[in-house]
Amino acid sequence: MTDRELLNQALIAREAAYAPYSGYRVGAALLSVNGTVYTGCNMENASYSATLCAERAAFSAAIGAGERAFRAIAIAGGKGRKADEKVAPCGVCRQVMAEFVDADFAVIWGNDQVLERHSLEELLPFAFDRKNLED
Numbered sequence: 687m688t689d690r691e692l693l694n695q696a697l698i699a700r701e702a703a704y705a706p707y708s709g710y711r712v713g714a715a716l717l718s719v720n721g722t723v724y725t726g727c728n729m730e731n732a733s734y735s736a737t738l739c740a741e742r743a744a745f746s747a748a749i750g751a752g753e754r755a756f757r758a759i760a761i762a763g764g765k766g767r768k769a770d771e772k773v774a775p776c777g778v779c780r781q782v783m784a785e786f787v788d789a790d791f792a793v794i795w796g797n798d799q800v801l802e803r804h805s806l807e808e809l810l811p812f813a814f815d816r817k818n819l820e821d
């Protein structure tokens with residue numbers, strides 16, 4: 687699966703976004719090492735702090751299905767009907783990714799014209815993760 691194909695899956699997932707407060711709609715597509723794609727969209731809440739990002743929704747779907755090994759995630763988003771912004775994951779989502787992936791896991795975002803690919807290590811250097819808790 688190409689980065690563009692994975693981003694297209696994120697765009698499709700974005701259609702289900704529930705964002706009545708910000709209007710900022712995001713979709714994510716998470717590729718497992720087995721080639722299965724798990725998707726998620728953002729889900730806002732009137733309490734704001736209960737809002738869930740698309741990236742964590744995709745991880746939740748994958749973990750719930752028993753997946754534990756991942757290659758990449760693509761993220762697509764923007765205000766309203768447009769998905770033309772380059773959306774990087776928030777800090778909480780970066781931390782969640784660090785729980786389940788290796789440093790070379792790819793994080794992809796972009797729009798119709800541009801694609802960016804970064805390693806999680808670039809996005810979250812010196813992460814606190816499961817290795818910190820090993821004996």
Ligand SMILES: [Zn+2]
Binds near residue numbers: 742775776
């Ligand atoms: Zn997030």
